[in-house]
Amino acid sequence: ASWHPPWYSSYTAHYREAESMKEAMEELLYSYGTDIVFNGHVHAYERSNRVYNYELDLCGPVYIVVGDGGNREKMAIEHADEPGKCPEPLTTPDPFMGGFCAWNFTPSGKFCWDHQPDYSAMRESSFGHGIL
DSSP states (O other), X not given: OBOSSOSSOOBSXXXXXXXXXXXXXXXHHHHTTOOEEEEOSSSSEEEEOSEETTEEOTTSOEEEEEOOXXXXXXOOOOBTTSTTOOOOGGGSEETTTTXXXXXXXXXXXXXXXXXXXXXXEEEEOOOOOOOO
8 A cells, every 4th residue: 555644654754644544544454454555755764563553463564654765855864752852742733633633642651652663663864765
């Protein structure tokens, strides 16, 4: 599957910006056995482990964010799990949902992890491209 904004990205850029879409559609992808999802939007590379609802799951898809092609916005380099880099939850507004959308918090009850999330297998800030 493919669409633009990623559901699983640990960069501060666009952090959990598509949470409403994830909440509405993740079960559908999971129930049909989706194996891999490609996204862009975040100007960096990140590959997940198999994941469903922020938990490692051998039946969940692998998510690949390849949004690191050359652009004028510069690449994403900060991670939400770095000290002092966690965005405020209210920066993920969703007018359709009536405001704050990111209600899925980490197991510790925080908006951001305090380490690279278990779902995040590899992340790299560089310009490049992907080949399938």
